[in-house]
Amino acid sequence: MRDAVPKHSLLTGVYLLSTAGCASVSHMDAGLNALIGENVSTAIAVLGKPSKMESIGRDTLYAWTARRIEVRPETRTSDSYAGPMMNSTVRTTVNMQYEYYCNVRILVSSTGRITNTAHDGNRGGCQDYDKALKKYAERAQTKRQEKQSVN
Numbered sequence: 001m002r003d004a005v006p007k008h009s010l011l012t013g014v015y016l017l018s019t020a021g022c023a024s025v026s027h028m029d030a031g032l033n034a035l036i037g038e039n040v041s042t043a044i045a046v047l048g049k050p051s052k053m054e055s056i057g058r059d060t061l062y063a064w065t066a067r068r069i070e071v072r073p074e075t076r077t078s079d080s081y082a083g084p085m086m087n088s089t090v091r092t093t094v095n096m097q098y099e100y101y102c103n104v105r106i107l108v109s110s111t112g113r114i115t116n117t118a119h120d121g122n123r124g125g126c127q128d129y130d131k132a133l134k135k136y137a138e139r140a141q142t143k144r145q146e147k148q149s150v151n
Helices: 007-019 028-035 040-047 123-150
Strands: 052-056 059-081 087-108 114-121
Touching: 028 040, 028 087, 028 114, 028 123, 040 059, 040 087, 040 114, 040 123, 059 123, 087 123, 114 123
Parallel strands: none
Antiparallel strands: 052 059, 059 087, 087 114
């Protein structure tokens, strides 16, 4: 007979996995993985106040969201050819809109410990979280190495 898995745990796992994405920043995964097993207060100290908290059964899903829109002018060039004597180049400037976003989700057990993490977004949106998580992961690695050298 298989062990019963609480329905909310399955749904939570499916939610985190289905919304996991790849931000093109290099330290998100390492930093978030280093948080697993830690108290949620550590994540809040690293990432700041969460944007949202949601109860899922006995667990709590914490979410951090960053979003900004930037408008930048871009010059576009087009050439036309209408014969040997009729060439023209047209340059136009258009305002291009770029959206930068990042979503970080951390699942916390009823004991306050981080059990799962996920993130999605792009470089412009995740860069602040990436920097904070890089610092945290480096400190956590140093602590692990110091602990191992003592033992």
